[in-house]
Amino acid sequence: MSRLRVAVAEDEDLSAKRLVRLLEEAGCEIVAVFREGRGLSEWLANPRTLDALFLDIHMPNLDGLAILKSLDGRIPAVLTTAFPEHAVEAFDSEATDYLLKPITASRLERALKRIESRRGPEAVPAPPPSQGPVRYPVHAGEGLVFVDLARTTHFEVENEVVFAHAGQRMRTSWTSLGEVEAAFPAAGLLRIHRHLLIRPEAVVGLRPAPGGRAFVRLTGGVEVEASRGGAPRLRERLGL
Known part of the structure; x- marks a missing residue:
């Protein structure tokens, strides 16, 4: 694991010191520590080179949930709480x-x-050029079959099991969407929700949904929903 640049927001002194210590022991670089939410929000208003935020939910001035919602998925955020x-x-x-x-x-x-x-993909070494169709295994009875990535519309994760959709829903051996992204770093797969990873080439339609979200129609007629943070990323990728 490469060194992560992390900011921490925690109003309890002992909890803040403990979290900072654990993060440093794990090899993280602590770039800032905040004891209330408004200062963090103002700090984030300027461009930052940051890999993650650790946010206490209950803080003075502005709580962690409010800050999380304002991020729109721009920075990975971990919420910390006793509840x-x-x-x-x-x-x-x-x-x-x-x-x-x-x-x-x-x-x-x-x-x-x-x-x-x-x-981002810059954190993953570029793979050698592919000599043929990119494939991956899925479970079929007591064995495995191989599916071409080009036939796949999307991947979804449910209870730490990743399912692939290529005409039908099939169980893979992956446990997170991050593992799928790491397996195909050059494929351009796009995270449009915390549990959905799509192949943008499979998108055939897009329509707005409440709250800044979007309904995404994929090859074969399947419709999925992009989150408030995922919808702008998808529109950008599609050149809209």
């Missing part, structure tokens, strides 16, 4: 992970691996 009830709202707002206090080193390591898997 589990905000998890659904956090992931709906495209949180990369949700850590319950007290945070352990092993659980933090899993969060950092998720962040690393979502870094």
Whole structure:
């Protein structure tokens, strides 16, 4: 895992010191620490070279959920809290992970691996030129069959199982969309929601949805939904 540049927002002194220590022990570079939300929000208003944010939910002035929603998926964000009830709202707002206090080193390591898997293609060495169709295995009964990536419309993850869609829904051996992206770094796959990865060439239609989202029609008539952060990325990729 390469060195991650991380900012931390945590208003409790002991919790902040513990999280910073764990992140540094994991090899991260701490570029800033904030004790309230408004200062972080103002700091983020300027361009920053940042790989991730660790946000406490309950902070003075501006809470972590509000900051997360303002990011629109631009920066991977991990929410930290002592309370589990905000998890659904956090992931709906495209949180990369949700850590319950007290945070352990092993659980933090899993969060950092998720962040690393979502870094841009510049973080992945370029593969050698392909000599034929790019294929991947899917489960079929007690064995495996191989599917061409060019026939695939999208991948979705559910309960840490990745399913591929190529005319039908098929179970793969991957456990995260980050693993799919790492397997095909030159394929141009695009994350349009925290649980959806599409092949932009399979898009045949697009229409707006409430809240800045978008309904995306794919080859074969399947329609999926792009999140508020994913919809602008898709429009940019399609040249709209």
